Structure formats: C-alpha cells, structure tokens
Amino acid sequence: MEVEMEVDRGFDDRTRDFMNWFLAQPGAMLRSDLISIEDLRGRNAGRGIIAKTDIAADTVLFTIPRPAIICAATSALKDKIPGIFDLDGDTVSDPEGGGDAGPPQDSWTLLILAMLYEHLQGTASRWKPYLDVLPSSFDTPMFWSSAEVSELQASALVGKIGKEEADQMITTKIIPVVRAHEDVFFPSGSQKLNNEQLLGLAHRMGSAIMAYAFDLENEDGNDGEGEEPEDDWVEDKEGKTMLGMVPMADMLNADAEFNAHINHGEEALTATALRDIKAGEEILNYYGPLPNSELLRRYGYVTPKHSRYDVVELPWQLIEEELKERVGADMAPSEWEKVKQRVRSEDEFEEGLVLERIGEDPDPTGQLLSEATFSGLPDELGMQFKTLIKAAKKSGSSKVAAELLEDKEKRKKIYLQVVLAALHARERQYQTSLEEDKQLLMGRLSRAQEMAIVVRMGEKKLLREAQAWVREQMDVANHPLQEPGSQEDGRSAKRRKL
Numbered sequence: 001m002e003v004e005m006e007v008d009r010g011f012d013d014r015t016r017d018f019m020n021w022f023l024a025q026p027g028a029m030l031r032s033d034l035i036s037i038e039d040l041r042g043r044n045a046g047r048g049i050i051a052k053t054d055i056a057a058d059t060v061l062f063t064i065p066r067p068a069i070i071c072a073a074t075s076a077l078k079d080k081i082p083g084i085f086d087l088d089g090d091t092v093s094d095p096e097g098g099g100d101a102g103p104p105q106d107s108w109t110l111l112i113l114a115m116l117y118e119h120l121q122g123t124a125s126r127w128k129p130y131l132d133v134l135p136s137s138f139d140t141p142m143f144w145s146s147a148e149v150s151e152l153q154a155s156a157l158v159g160k161i162g163k164e165e166a167d168q169m170i171t172t173k174i175i176p177v178v179r180a181h182e183d184v185f186f187p188s189g190s191q192k193l194n195n196e197q198l199l200g201l202a203h204r205m206g207s208a209i210m211a212y213a214f215d216l217e218n219e220d221g222n223d224g225e226g227e228e229p230e231d232d233w234v235e236d237k238e239g240k241t242m243l244g245m246v247p248m249a250d251m252l253n254a255d256a257e258f259n260a261h262i263n264h265g266e267e268a269l270t271a272t273a274l275r276d277i278k279a280g281e282e283i284l285n286y287y288g289p290l291p292n293s294e295l296l297r298r299y300g301y302v303t304p305k306h307s308r309y310d311v312v313e314l315p316w317q318l319i320e321e322e323l324k325e326r327v328g329a330d331m332a333p334s335e336w337e338k339v340k341q342r343v344r345s346e347d348e349f350e351e352g353l354v355l356e357r358i359g360e361d362p363d364p365t366g367q368l369l370s371e372a373t374f375s376g377l378p379d380e381l382g383m384q385f386k387t388l389i390k391a392a393k394k395s396g397s398s399k400v401a402a403e404l405l406e407d408k409e410k411r412k413k414i415y416l417q418v419v420l421a422a423l424h425a426r427e428r429q430y431q432t433s434l435e436e437d438k439q440l441l442m443g444r445l446s447r448a449q450e451m452a453i454v455v456r457m458g459e460k461k462l463l464r465e466a467q468a469w470v471r472e473q474m475d476v477a478n479h480p481l482q483e484p485g486s487q488e489d490g491r492s493a494k495r496r497k498l
C-alpha cells in the first residue's frame with residue numbers, strides 16, 4: 001500500500017508527527033515503553049504496531065478518547081450543514097442543507113463527507129497529522145486495471161468490486177452536497193476541485209473508510225468479531241450505526257490469529273493485549289472470519305491464515321447442466337425448461353451455492369487451535385436438487401426422476417455424481433490449474449497479480465477438497481458397510497452462513 005518507498009521520504013516524519021499529535025489529545029494514552037509504530041512496508045503492510053518488550057496479557061496498550069475520533073458527531077461539518085446529518089428524518093439530504101430534496105445520506109456517505117471536509121481544510125483541520133498517515137492509494141481491486149482484475153479468473157470477487165456503484169453513489173450523494181456548499185468545503189483562497197478531482201478524492205476517502213473505519217456502535221461484546229464496517233461501502237447501513245475513523249486503533253494491522261482487542265468504552269476506546277505478547281511480535285487486531293477474496297476487496301491484502309475462511313460459489317446452473325443429462329435426457333426441451341423454472345421460482349432459491357470449510361472460531365486469546373476442514377455440502381444444494389427431481393417427476397416425462405424419488409440410495413448416488421461433475425466444471429472455469437498457479441506464484445509478479453493468484457488458488461484448493469469429500473461419500477454410498485465419513489460429524493450445524 002501507499003507510495004513507493006524511495007519517493008516517500010516523509011514517512012517516518014509523518015509517523016512521528018502523528019504520534020505527537022495523538023499524545024497531545026486530552027485523555028489519550030499510549031504505552032510507548034511497550035509498543036511503537038513501525039515501518040512495515042518491507043512486507044507490504046504499511047505501518048504497524050510492534051511490541052518493544054514482552055507484554056503481559058490484559059495490559060492496556062493505548063487509549064483513544066472519543067473526541068479524537070472522526071465521525072458524524074465530532075466533525076465540524078455537522079455544525080456547518082446540520083441538515084444532512086439528521087439521520088432520523090426520512091429525507092434528510094437536501095444538498096442545500098434543509099428541506100427534503102436529494103437522496104438520503106447514510107453513515108458511509110456522511111463519513112466520506114466529513115473526511116472530504118477535513119482533508120480539504122488542510123492544516124486547519126484538527127486531524128491533519130492523522131490524515132497525513134492515511135494512505136493516498138490502495139491495493140484493493142477497485143483500483144486495479146482490467147488486466148489485473150482478469151487475474152482473479154472465475155472468482156466471484158470479480159462481480160463484487162463495485163466500482164460503478166461507488167461512482168454512482170459519489171455522483172449522486174457526495175458531489176451535489178459539496179457543490180451546494182463550496183464555501184464550506186473549500187477554504188477561502190484554496191483551489192476548488194472539479195467534479196473529476198472530487199470523484200477521485202471521494203474514492204480515496206471511501207476506500208480509507210472501508211479499510212480503516214470502526215463501527216462505533218458495535219459496543220464491546222467480547223465476541224472476538226472485528227469492529228470494522230462489514231458492508232460494501234456503497235451500501236446503506238440504514239443510517240443506524242455510526243462509523244468513525246479511530247486514530248491509533250487503525251494503526252493496528254490484523255490477521256485471522258490476533259493478540260489484541262479494541263474495547264469500546266463510553267468515554268474512550270482502549271486496545272488491550274489478549275495474551276502474553278513477546279518482544280518483536282506485531283500487535284494484531286481481527287477483522288473477522290473473512291475469506292481472502294473479501295479481505296482483498298475491503299482491505300487490499302491477503303494472508304495465509306485467512307485462507308481457512310475461503311469460499312467458492314457453485315453456480316446452480318452447473319448442477320442443472322449435469323442433471324439435464326441424467327434426469328432430463330428423455331424430456332422435451334420446453335418441459336425441461338419448465339422444470340428448471342419451477343426450482344428457480346422457489347422463495348429460497350439460491351443461484352450460487354456457497355462452499356466453505358467448517359472450523360472452530362478463534363479462542364478468547366485470538367488463537368486458532370485446529371484446522372478447518374471441508375465436511376459437508378450446503379443444505380440448500382440438497383434441497384434444490386430434490387425440488388428439481390420432484391418437478392421432473394411431476395412433469396410425467398422423466399422416468400429417471402420417478403425412479404429416483406422412490407429410491408433414496410440411488411438418489412444420493414446421482415446427487416453425489418452430479419455435484420462432483422459440477423465441481424469439476426467449476427474448477428475448469430478458472431483459466432489455469434492449481435498446479436500452474438503454484439508455479440506462477442514462484443515467478444516475478446506484481447502485488448496485484450500475486451494477491452489475485454492467492455485468491456484464485458484458495459478457491460481451487462477448496463474445490464479440490466470438496467471433490468475429495470464427495471468422492472469419499474461416493475465410496476461410502478457404494479460400500480454401505482463402511483464407516484460413514486465425516487458428513488454428520490456434529491459440526492455441520494455450525495456452518496457459517498454468509
């Protein structure tokens with residue numbers, strides 16, 4: 001992330017200015033005897049916080065007084081154009097500052113506006129030294145070239161990047177407010193930005209919020225979940241939660257195993273060590289059980305530990321194609337079409353079935369004690385399969401379907417065959433094989449290429465694990481006396497819902 005090391009000579013100066021600024025905030029505390037902000041650009045991690053000495057569990061590492069947070073409640077923008085900050089009204093975002101015109105604002109757009117405002121105030125902003133340590137460029141796919149995006153191959157991430165939606169949100173909700181209040185946003189004597197410049201700046205602020213902001217109403221529930229905003233940044237969070245930029249808390253990097261937690265107190269937020277931390281170790285926060293694809297989309301990085309949460313979508317269409325041969329072979333095309341539509345018209349119908357592993361959550365000290373394993377197909381897949389067989393039988397022209405409905409064992413075998421074939425077809429949607437990707441990863445790559453390969457490899461690995469699991473189930477189905485596999489291992493009820 002951020003600018004190249006050679007041209008960024010002010011990096012350490014900015015870290016120092018930020019630290020001095022932070023310590024000058026009334027009520028702020030930082031154990032500089034225990035921790036320091038370090039330059040981790042050598043491992044593509046920007047700034048991070050490192051233990052200078054051994055730290056005991058439960059030690060409070062730093063405290064951020066709430067007034068130091070940038071949010072709708074603290075930004076001076078609220079007093080200058082109060083109309084747009086009234087989220088209780090139904091139509092609150094009159095760009096002129098009153099009345100009821102314009103699309104409503106939400107916590108994302110309000111924070112983007114507040115950040116834009118603070119940024120444009122330059123040295124007059126009371127957060128200037130903090131704003132100076134936020135990145136000006138991002139590694140998220142939103143900023144990738146189309147060639148880089150194509151490296152994601154068949155990953156569902158390609159459809160979730162959301163560049164156009166973000167452009168649309170900025171154009172309809174951000175720029176009109178700035179234009180209606182140019183005297184507020186642009187200090188006298190400063191150059192007014194044109195719409196293209198504003199669009200770029202709003203993208204930058206939105207991406208900083210996506211990767212840095214905390215959900216301030218997610219009071220400490222000791223649930224180990226990250227405090228980071230969970231939604232796509234163009235999505236309305238119903239205006240109910242307050243997002244905020246929390247200086248210092250957001251200097252913590254994060255991983256699927258972590259050793260610190262941010263507690264949300266009434267007056268201040270505190271960072272606490274979850275366990276003993278050794279000198280030299282990085283202090284890490286937690287963003288939640290995110291697959292690498294999602295970590296990349298929101299934060300612009302991937303880690304080996306997050307791959308346990310990788311997911312892959314199996315399009316229902318691939319199952320339909322396999323079923324056509326096995327169940328719909330003797331049906332007229334129009335009849336088969338009706339059968340397919342019957343399944344698709346179900347309320348609960350899912351176009352993409354999410355495959356994932358099952359594993360324990362991190363323990364209360366932030367550690368993962370066991371591997372996550374693939375141990376079952378989504379229930380919805382089995383249900384949709386059965387609905388289709390029933391519909392095919394009802395059409396009266398599929399002998400196979402009628403037979404399958406009578407014979408549970410045979411139905412299960414066909415189900416497994418169909419799923420296995422669909423899993424292979426899904427794997428073929430990626431242009432390179434897992435083995436080729438392993439080779440590619442050893443060559444010279446850009447950061448975007450490397451991260452894209454990690455994402456697509458993670459999905460291919462999961463597909464292979466799912467294939468192996470299905471094969472095991474086929475063996476069991478073909479040799480009924482054999483011990484059943486891990487299908488009903490008691491953990492399926494814990495399967496994460498995405």
Ligand SMILES: C[S@@+](CC[C@H](N)C(=O)[O-])C[C@H]1O[C@@H](n2cnc3c(N)ncnc32)[C@H](O)[C@@H]1O
Nearest residue numbers: 001045046047211212250251252253254299301
């Ligand atoms: C809340 S900030 C953490 C501080 C950040 N490193 C900085 O320099 O400002 C989140 C961003 O840090 C980076 N990051 C966080 N955890 C990371 C990790 N484990 N490895 C690499 N980069 C990480 C990502 O760029 C992410 O968008």
